[in-house]
Amino acid sequence: MNDAPQSPPRSPPLSRQLERSAAALQAVLQGRSLSDVLATQAESMRPGVQALTFQALRQLGATRQVLLGLAPKPPPAELQALLCVALAWLWPGQTAYAPHTMVDQAVQAVRRRNPASAGFVNAVLRRFLRERETLVAEALRVPVAAWNHPAWWIERLQRDWPAHWQALLAAANRHPPMTLRVNRRRRSGAAYLQRLAEAGIDARLLADPAFAGQAVVLAEPCPVQTLPGFAEGEVSVQDASAQRAALLLADDGALPPGARVLDACAAPGGKAAHLLELAEVDLLALDSDPARLERVHDTLQRLRLRATLRAADAGAPAAWWDGRPFDAVLLDAPCSASGIVRRHPDIRWLRRAADLPALAAQQARLLDALWPLLRPGGRLLYATCSVFKCEGREQIDAFLQRHGAEAAALQPASPGHLLTLPDNAADAAGGAVQHDGFYLALLRKT
Secondary structure, eight states: OOOSOOOOOOOOOHHHHHHHHHHHHHHHHTTOOHHHHHHTSOTTTHHHHHHHHHHHHHTHHHHHHHHHHHOSSOOOHHHHHHHHHHHHHHSTTOOSSOHHHHHHHHHHHHHHHOGGGHHHHHHHHHHHHHTHHHHHHHHTTSHHHHHTSOHHHHHHHHHHOTTTHHHHHHHTTSOOOOEEEEOTTTOOHHHHHHHHHHTTOOEEEOOOGGGTTOEEEESSOOOGGGSTTTTTTSEEEOOHHHHHHHHHHTGGGOSOTTOEEEETTOTTOHHHHHHHHHOOOEEEEEESOHHHHHHHHHHHHHHTOOOEEEEOOTTOGGGTOOSOOEEEEEEEOOOOOGGGTTTOTTHHHHOOTTHHHHHHHHHHHHHHHHGGGEEEEEEEEEEESOOOGGGTHHHHHHHHHHHOTTTEEEOTTOOEEEOSSTTSOBOTTSOBOOOOOEEEEEEEEO
């Protein structure tokens, strides 16, 4: 047996990571989800490619605008993607790579696939470094470059949130916190905080009573595998806004043992699991995508929780409902995901303004299809991870108008729109809790 110490695995060369990141960016611009693209990367390559591509997507409006000045004739899509990745990391304020290293590695990346373009890439990047201050200032006069969001997205936020649109756009380009939900069946949030401290992980407990003492924010994100007790089901990763959903539906003993609960759009399973941690309920978890339903199964298995899982369209209950009314329904409806764009920066470039009417129609269809399945006195929680009012307040206003006050009532506990702003809640030390963007409305059937 060889007992010699093993050398740590070498990181892939930056040029290779740049090459893969450019391909990932190009795939997003062609309509593919970045999560799907990253899933195809080798494990050793994935962290670097993700970091490079996330930054490229967060700076995409600005780098594309700069390229218009650097290369008046648009380069081929493959070269443009590589240049956008490199420019994002040469942008003022970026210090992860020395400028000469980034230029050299970008040239190495293009030389492997398109040697004739190596000189062009070198010239463009070196000119940017020479004229960076002027080129950046000129580009930032264009709103899409200044805010790094599509023009239609900026305009909608200006209309929906005239006092907050700039703060929302700025927040979408910041790194999000890593928030944990401690499984109350296993230990208290305070006890888990102590376990983190013993493992050398800096964290704080959210003292806002809305989180029932079970929400923890890490000072720095870390791989889930390094979290004490993660594999054993003691803790899950879940944003503070998402944690509010199950807590609202199960508040004040509203779900007694044996209550029949429907999670209508359950994947990937975080909210379903949270409901099962909070109450002894008979939970039916639906999702229209069998592959995504497997993720619900895996989540519940890790947490040692049980539910009935079924692949079905929640909006067509005749195909799956047994006729017995539910005590509670959680409708985490398909939406634009505009509230989680800081975690998924590809969303802003994948979505189109034309998507919103179709999504709003789907949300209304689901609300109207599921409402009759609820018993009198039962409660339905409508949730979207969106900051657009057409998927939140306007959707619920229209639902209440269709059904009337004699049939449906919006509960006072409903938070409404939770925005990615620092004034939503504070921890015991007075620090801001920056939620993902969400909309939550709790409805009671009268």
